[in-house]
Amino acid sequence: MSIATTPTSRGRRSSLLSRLRPRLLETLTTPHAVDRYLELVDPMMTVDDMRAEVVAVRHQTPDTVTLTLRPTWQWKGFAAGHFVQIGVVVDGVRHTRCYSPAGTAGTDDDTIELTVKAQPDGIVSNYLVASAKPGLVVNLAPATGTFELPSPRPDHVLLISGGSGITPVMSMLRTLVHEGYTGRVAFLHYAYTENDVCYRAELDRIAAENDNVDVLYAYTDQQNGGHLHGFFDTEHLNVAAPWHASAQTFLCGPPGLMKGVRSVFDELGLSESLFSEEFVTAVPVVDGDASGTVSFSGSSVEAENDGATLLEQAENAGLTPEFGCRMGICFTCTAIKKSGCTRNVKTGELDSDPDNEIQLCISVPVGDVDIDV
Ligand code: FES
Numbered sequence: 306m307s308i309a310t311t312p313t314s315r316g317r318r319s320s321l322l323s324r325l326r327p328r329l330l331e332t333l334t335t336p337h338a339v340d341r342y343l344e345l346v347d348p349m350m351t352v353d354d355m356r357a358e359v360v361a362v363r364h365q366t367p368d369t370v371t372l373t374l375r376p377t378w379q380w381k382g383f384a385a386g387h388f389v390q391i392g393v394v395v396d397g398v399r400h401t402r403c404y405s406p407a408g409t410a411g412t413d414d415d416t417i418e419l420t421v422k423a424q425p426d427g428i429v430s431n432y433l434v435a436s437a438k439p440g441l442v443v444n445l446a447p448a449t450g451t452f453e454l455p456s457p458r459p460d461h462v463l464l465i466s467g468g469s470g471i472t473p474v475m476s477m478l479r480t481l482v483h484e485g486y487t488g489r490v491a492f493l494h495y496a497y498t499e500n501d502v503c504y505r506a507e508l509d510r511i512a513a514e515n516d517n518v519d520v521l522y523a524y525t526d527q528q529n530g531g532h533l534h535g536f537f538d539t540e541h542l543n544v545a546a547p548w549h550a551s552a553q554t555f556l557c558g559p560p561g562l563m564k565g566v567r568s569v570f571d572e573l574g575l576s577e578s579l580f581s582e583e584f585v586t587a588v589p590v591v592d593g594d595a596s597g598t599v600s601f602s603g604s605s606v607e608a609e610n611d612g613a614t615l616l617e618q619a620e621n622a623g624l625t626p627e628f629g630c631r632m633g634i635c636f637t638c639t640a641i642k643k644s645g646c647t648r649n650v651k652t653g654e655l656d657s658d659p660d661n662e663i664q665l666c667i668s669v670p671v672g673d674v675d676i677d678v
Contacts, residue, residue, distance in 0.1 A: 383448030392444030403630035422469035452582035467558025645674030
């Protein structure tokens with residue numbers, strides 16, 4: 306796995322700030338952290354907090370924005386496929402969301418490229434698409450995740466994406482090309498129409514310049530143009546990568562695409578070679594027959610189970626549990642279920658073991674549940 310090294314261009318600031326760390330400084334600034342004072346001078350001058358400044362903004366499609374961010378000295382790079390959490394203040398409230406860098410991993414480039422698609426009711430995504438400008442400073446958490454290219458690289462690679470799920474696999478493709486990878490690569494991307502494809506010019510250029518790379522566009526709402534039409538099926542797979550049985554496949558996109566690809570790979574007995582990341586919030590169906598009481602025993606608060614996720618039920622009860630992605634990938638919202646049964650809305654699995662860790666954002670109670678929040 307290739308990980309970008311700490312960029313040298315921030316070295317001087319890094320060493321200055323690390324020398325600023327002595328206990329004396331912390332003592333002088335108590336009860337506030339040093340960064341609370343430094344940010345009054347420059348929000349990018351931090352000792353502890355990692356932040357990033359937006360240095361470029363471009364709109365590839367009407368409902369997306371591609372941001373280039375320059376992180377502070379604490380940034381240690383990312384692996385292709387990983388995600389980062391950014392914290393953005395919207396109307397005075399800081400919201401945290403996860404996005405996957407689309408750039409090439411393992412280079413000296415010290416920037417992070419994120420492409421964000423506006424989502425219905427998406428507070429952060431709508432704000433960024435409409436209002437992000439160079440100079441905007443966001444909070445940043447280190448890159449992490451289990452979705453990544455293995456090392457050594459597989460013999461052949463199939464990348465499948467849909468909509469804004471293109472970003473982690475774009476990073477994988479850019480990284481493979483940068484490394485001079487010689488195995489076969491197929492990049493199969495699903496979009497409503499050709500106007501909804503981000504990175505199209507670059508993808509076409511990569512395919513033209515690399516004999517081992519095929520790029521195919523599949524349009525679900527457009528019957529002409531592109532290479533394939535409609536939804537993923539075995540035929541699409543055979544057209545895109547007839548050699549798929551000897552490849553490792555990396556998939557990221559909306560739930561419908563994920564489900565379709567998983568079911569084809571299951572039928573073919575290839576599920577072990579399929580790796581996926583879901584970057585779209587699983588929308589829980591609020592259960593009209595929900596029953597029981599949710600006890601947030603850490604706060605001595607109780608609520609009638611209304612069938613929503615435990616994160617939403619806690620917030621509706623006036624609690625403020627920590628959360629990040631609200632889509633089950635960052636584990637920020639993890640809490641102990643002391644008793645009762647919960648259902649994972651992404652997998653449908655039931656969990657009735659006591660004292661188990663669950664993710665509040667993707668768990669709904671089934672009857673009486675006690676959560677340590
Ligand atoms: S908030 Fe990220 S997993 Fe729940």
